[in-house]
Amino acid sequence: MIWAVILAGGSGSRFWPLSTPSNPKQLLPLAGPQSTALQAVTRLDGLVPRERILVVTGAGLAERMITELDLPRNNVLVEPRAASTAPALVWATWEAQRRDPSAQVLSMHADWSIREPDAFRHTAAQALSTALRHKRLVTVGIVPSRPETGFGYIVQGKPLDEVSRTVSRFAEKPDAATALDLMASGALWNSGLFAWTATVLMDEVRQHTDEIAPHLPLLEKGDVAGFFAAVTAVSIDVGLLERSAAVAVVPGRFTWDDVGTWDALPRVRSRDSHGNAVVGPVYLVDTDDCVIWSDGDPIIASGVKDLVIVHAHGRILVMPRRQAADLKAILDKLPPEVRDLP
């Protein structure tokens, strides 16, 4: 049966001051009226029922996730510590296999915006089919819409069948010129949407992931805390996909965004006729291409362009959109009593 694993950890400080440790990015309605986490679950309707959706998150968010996503309590897996994506996905896949030895797993993140859910489900089904048929770890590669330097790329290899190919190599976040070359040569964005059977995933981890493989017996004993304490933090890309020969890629032709920063908001929300993405009581005069969000007081902006302006949790942030990716560095310069939010 098909299972879904949704990675929903992370504090999301890149949406400060709207995102807080107790109300992080994935619980915010960034890309519409629902939180992106709820959108992630809703998007699976008709493909994966709630009882086969596993959510991996931190201890502080477990109750919020159960409520927000209306999931069975034991489908929310609480990571003892954040150890990047590989340990989380191995644990969740192992858990799916424990409940269903023939589990096929779709893995995704809780903070995505995807505009075409039908195309998403269609591609996910193709990826699962490829995973099953070719016994491979399948990544969905998004057809790029711009030479984005903030994503990794998948360079495609030879065809496996009508929809899937081998992976020639993974390219890390490129510089601008390389991104253009990659896009022109048909490389795809590495979205983080994966499909595999539990059997193949566990076999490949045992072969390639020294950071995790020696500690699998702890998991098999049910000692999750011991497993997380023992493993080395490593991403599924670096720790497994870049090492395994049994990788495949299926192209995804839907609009995908990881809503990584304030700057991404105009890509995933409707904009006014001046290109502004606006949420809350906001009044604009001659203002273009701004991102303005108020959970608090009315914001009146006039004559500005390309700014992020946010009022939330008793803080007001003003910065150029091009600095949005550097927000952590800005926050590091603030006194803790100003920066830290509950």
Next chain:
Amino acid sequence: MIWAVILAGGSGSRFWPLSTPSNPKQLLPLAGPQSTALQAVTRLDGLVPRERILVVTGAGLAERMITELDLPRNNVLVEPRAASTAPALVWATWEAQRRDPSAQVLSMHADWSIREPDAFRHTAAQALSTALRHKRLVTVGIVPSRPETGFGYIVQGKPLDEVSRTVSRFAEKPDAATALDLMASGALWNSGLFAWTATVLMDEVRQHTDEIAPHLPLLEKGDVAGFFAAVTAVSIDVGLLERSAAVAVVPGRFTWDDVGTWDALPRVRSRDSHGNAVVGPVYLVDTDDCVIWSDGDPIIASGVKDLVIVHAHGRILVMPRRQAADLKAILDKLPPEVRDLP
């Protein structure tokens, strides 16, 4: 004896959302820890005692002024309506003369910043002396420090004595090229600091100011409301100084600013090493030449320049400093419930 008249009307919407009808510009600590109105009174220490300071203001502000300025109750003159500066100054001068037939009057505004109070008092004494000696209406002309287009200019005529001259003409707010010419040719800013004897002022008003002269009998009967209802609103400059031949000018070499807009704040307050004028909980990263005022939540600004950012009375305003003079036009575009503050 020397009397002072301080004009303290006006709602000061140009400091929205900090200034409100009940807490207008002249009651705000714009140029230091005291309100500019209190600075205006304090600046007269040693020259004019409190019991000879008359403040003209609107009905809604009378109690605030009495408290803020620690003045005798009947020294706060409440205008029945705002009718520009001439009726207010005529009334206040007439009132000074009623209490002291030989009254010499210094007239000024409640919203100025003056950095050198000693030089101010010295110049004021010179202006009063000129007014008495030459029986003239004396304007203090500020030696310009920049070719400001927001002020009127006084073109000086021939010398009357060591410190004063006749006025050749008044020049309205000039364009940028004219302002440069005026500054280069020795013209002075028309500050609104005037000196006259009550006798000369009333004589000149009777001769030149048809908007007011026919209605003076109402004032003499004590019918202030009738006087204000009957007069035509007109400024002292247009209604009298530009018409009278008995005008003189004394140069003022002190730093004077009318703190007309948010943009003026860096001229009248200390700035940080990046040229920012900042009040309240404000945290800046790579931010230059901004005006940032919070009476409310912490404001964090990064990577911006030449902006005004204000949080006050539950409103957040963001605009370029160069738009500060146009704030009223911006406010006119807002819904009343957002614009109007108590």
